[in-house]
Amino acid sequence: MTTDETRFREQGRPDPDALLAQAGRGKRGRLKIFLGMAPGVGKTYEMLTQGRRAQAEHGEVLVGLVETHGRRETEALLDGLEVMARRPIEHNGRMLMEFDLDAALACKPRLLLVDEYAHSNAPGSRHPKRWQDVEELLAAGIDIWTTLNVQHLESLVDVIWKITGVRQRETVPDSVLSSADEIELIDITPSELRQRMAEGKVYLPETARLAADNFFKPENLTALRELALRRAAQTVDDHLNQAMKRAGVEGPWAAGERILVLIGPDAMASSLVRAGRRLSDMMMDAPWTVAHVERPNRSDADPARGQRLAEALKLAEQLGAANVVLTSDDLVASVLEYARRNNVTQIVVGKSHRKGWRAWFHRSLAPALLEAQNGAALHIITDIASVPAGPPPAAPKRDLSWRGHIGAAVMVAAAVVVATLVDRQAENANLAMLFLVSVLGAGVAFGLWPSLTAAGLAALAYNFFFLEPRLSMWIGNPADVLTFAVFFVAAVATGSLTGRIRDQAKATARRASAITALLAASRRLSGAARREDAATVLAEQLSAATAGKIIVLLPQGDEIAPTAGAPSLEPLTTADMTAARWSWNRGEPAGAGTGMLPNVAWTFRPLQGVRARTGVVGFEPKALLGAENERFAMALLDQGAIALERVELAAAAVDAEALRRTDRLRSALLNSVSHDLRTPLATVLGSVTTLIDFGKSVEPAVADDLLLSIREEAERLNRYVGDLLDMTRLEGGALVTRRDWTDVRDVISAAITRVSRRLENRRIQRDFPAELSAVPADPSLLEQALVNILENAIAYSDNGSLIETAAYEDRGNVVISIEDEGRGIPTAELERVFEKFRRMEEATDRGGERGKGAGLGLAISKGFVEAMGGRIAAASPIQDRPDGSKGGTRILISLRKDGAAPEVLS
Secondary structure, X not given: OEEOOOOOOOOOOOOHHHHHHHHOOOOOOOEEEEEEOOOOOOHHHHHHHHXXXXXXXXXXXXXXXXXXXXXXXXXXXXXXXXXXXXXXEEEOOEEEEEOOXXXXXHHOOOEEEEOOOOOEOOOOOOOXXXXXXXXXXXXXXXXXXXXXXXXXXXXXXXXXXXXXOOOOOOOEOXXXXXXXXXXXXXXXXXXXXXXXXXXXXXXXXHHHHHHHHOOOOHHHHHHHHHHHHHHHHHHHHHHHHHHHHHHOOOOOOOOOOOEEEEOOOOOOHHHHHHHHHHHHHHOOOOOEEEEEEEOXXXXXXXXXXXXXXXXXXXXXXXXXXXXXXXXXXXXXXXXHHHHHHOOOOEEEEEOOOOOOHHHHHOOOHHHHHHHHOOOOEEEEEOOHHHOOOOOOOOOOOOOOOOHHHHHHHHHHHHHHHHXXXXXXXXXXXXXXXXXXXXXXXXXXXHOHHHHHHHHHHHHHHHHHHHOOOOOOOOOOOHHHHHHHHHHHHHHHHHHHHHHHHHHHHHHHHHHHHHHHHHXXXXXXXXXXXXXXXXXXXXXXXXXXXXXXXXXEEEXXXXXXXXXXXXXXXXXXOHHHHHHHHHHHHHOOOEEOOOOOOOOOOOEEEEEEOOOOEEEEEXXXXXXXXXXXXXXXXXHHHHHHHHHXXXXXXXXXXXXXXXXXXXXXXXXXXXXXXXXXXXHHHHHHHHHHHHHHHHOOOOOHHHHHHHHHHHHHHHHHHHHHXXXXXXXXXXXXXXXXXXXXXXXXXXXXXXXXXXXXXXXXXOEEEEEOOOOOOOEEEOHHHXXXXXXXXXXXXXXXXXXXXXXXXXXXXXXXXXXXXXXXXXXXOOHHHHHHOOOOOOOOOOOOOHHHHHXXXXXXXXXXXXXXXXXOOOEEEEEOOOEEOOOOOEEOEEEEEEEEOOOOOOOOOO
C-alpha cells in the first residue's frame, strides 16, 4: 500500500515528479522498439527501411547487428548502410559471433540499429542480455532502434506458454517497453503471416510446415496479435499520461480508460473493489486504482471498520489494483484533484442507504461528485444484497463507550453549581459564559460528540435554571429567546470546533508517535551488526507497535527457521511452518486472515528487500487489526527487510575484503617464495654442484668463496623461513610473550653481534647513557625485532656508511633509535613501510642484495613490539646527503617503563 501526496496544485501547473523524471533522463539516448506479434511480421524489414530513410536525411546511421535469417529482401536493405563487424567469442569449442558493444561505444553513432532486443548473449559477454547492452548504449547518449516480439515480455511468459505450449527462455522486463520513447507496432493478419511462411519468406519449407502446425496456428496468432495490440495501446496510454503531467494538462482525456474506485471503512468496500475489477475487465484490462480518503477532522475508533478497510485494500491488491491513501478534509475536492492529475476517466463510488435523521445530516458522496466533477464517468454501485425486501433487521449492538458523554454531563452539572453560587453573590452576571467553559472543557477532554452533548445539556440547563421563569423550560421574556438561541448556536459551534481540534490533535499525535517510533526503529536496526541482532530488534519493535506476539524467521541454507521473537520466541507447529515456507517461497502473505492456509495460528508476511527476500515475519492475528495499525507494521517490515539486507551485504563485503586481502597476501607470498627462496637455493645448488664436479681442480680461494656463498645463502634461507614462521605466529594469534625486566642496552648489543658478519664495511655506532631504566619486555622478541631493523638498514645503505644505534629515556618511556645513511623512504611510503611484503624496489649494493629480505622484517618487528605493549614508527628523510639530496631513515621503538602503553611517537 502506498500513500499519495494530496496537496492541491494550481490549475495548469506541471507535475513536479513528471518533470523530475524527464530531467533525470539527461543526455540519455532515445529508444524506439518495433513490436510484433510473432517472427516474420516484418519488424527487421521495417526497421531497415526507416534506417535507410534516416541515413538519406541526416546520415550517421550504423547497423550494430541485424539477423536477416537468409531473407533476400531484408539483406538487400543493408546495401548502403555501414554494418559493424561482430565480436567472436569462443564457447565450448565453438566460435560464436556476437554484437560488439565496446566498438559501438567507441564509434558513438547518432543512430544505431540493434536487432533482437531479447537475445541472450554468449557466456563471457559483459552483459547476459542484449537489452542490457542497449541500456548501456542509451546511457552513453546513443539513439537505438530495436525489434521485439510480444511473447518475449517477462509478464507474459505463463500466458504464452498456455496459448502456444512454448515456454520462452529469452525475456525482457516489461519496464523496458514502458520506458521506450517510441513504440511502432508492425501488424499483419494471421492469414498473411501464414501465407508468407508458405512462400518460404520466414523459414525454410520443412521448418515452415512444422511451425505452421504448431506455434503459428491461426488461433495462436490471433491471441498473440491481441496481446501485441493491447501492450502497444497500454504503452501509448502511459506516454500520454506522462505528457499530460509534464505539460500540466488536466484530464480526463479519454484516449484510454483509467478507473478510480473510492472505498471507505463500511460494508460496501469489498463490493466496490470487485465492481472495479469487473469494470476493468470489460474495458480490456484498463488500469485501475482503489483509493481511500482519510479525513483528519474525523476519528473512527471502531476496530471493525478499520478491519473492513484493511481487508478491502488487501482484496484490491490480490485483484491487481494499485492502492492509494489520500489525506484531506475535503473529500470531493481531493478525489477530483487526483482524478484530474492521473487522467482518470471512470470513477466508481457506492450509494449509502441512510434513512431518517442520518440522511439529513450526512451528505452522500455520489451526488456531491456528480455535481462537482467535470468529465469523468461516474458509476454508482448499490449493494443489492444489503437491502432485503422485508423489514430491516435489528441493528447489531455496538460496544459504545459512554464515559465521554457522562463526563460532559458532569462538567455541565459543575457549571450549574458554580453558576448558582455566582448568581447568589452577584447580580446581572453573565452566567452563559460559565456554561460555554463547560462545553469547551468537554470538547478538549472528550472530543467532538461529547462536546455536542455538553452543548445541548448546557443550553437546557441554562434555560431551566437561570432564564425566567426559572425551573421551567418556558421562556417568559421575549428578549431571553434571542439570548437562548444565540447561546445554543455558540455552544454548538464552540463544542464542535473544540472537539474537532481535539480529534485532529490526537490524530496528529498518533502520526507523530508513529514517525518517532519508526525513527527509533530505524536507528536501532541501522546499528545491528548481525542478522540475529536485526531480527531481534525487528521483533521487539513490531511487538511494541502492535501489542501482539511476533516471530521472525530467517533463511538458513535452503530452509527458513525461527530466529527471534517478542515477547518470547515461541515454537511453531508443522502447519505454521508450512504457511511460513509458502510466504518465503512465493513472496505472498499466508496464514490466518489470508487466502492461503487461513486456519493456522499466525499470519506470515515476507520481508522483501531491495534485491531479494530476506526473511518472513509471523504476526499474531489480532496484531494486524485496524488499517492504521497494519500500515505502521508494514512500514516496520520494509525497514526490517532493508536492515537485514544491509547486514547481509555488509557481511558479504567483509568476506570479500578478507578474501581480497588473502589473495593479495597469497600472491605476495608466492612472489616472495618464487624469488627470495629460489634465488639462494640456486646459488647453493650451483656452488655445491661446482664443488662436487670440480672439487679437486678448484683452487682453494675459489672453493672458500663457494663455501662462503653456501653459508650466506643458507643463512639467508634460514632467515626467510624464520620470518615466515614468525609472521604465521603473529597472524594466527599464537605469539606468547613473557615480561622480564630488561636492559635494552644489552638487547641492542646482542642484536648487533648477530648481524656483525653481514656489515661488510659498514660501521655501527652505539650511543647509550651510563644509567638507563629497565623496562618490562620479552628479550628474545625485542632482540629479533632489532635484528630485523638492523638487517633492513644494512640492505638499504651504502657500503662504508654509518648506522647509529641509541637508547634514551623520554619522560616515562625508554626509546630505542636505529638510524642509517641510506637513500631514505619517500614520505608517501612512510605509512606503509610496516606492511607485509612491502620493500624498496632494489638494494644498494651486492652486500645489500644478499641481505635483502622478503619484505617481512619490519612487519614482524612491528608485531613483536606491539605484542609487548610498545610502539614503533619510522621517520625519513632525516639528514642532508653530500650530493645535496635528503636521505636517511630512523626507526624508533618506545617502551613504557611501567609496562603501560607508551605515548604516540612523533
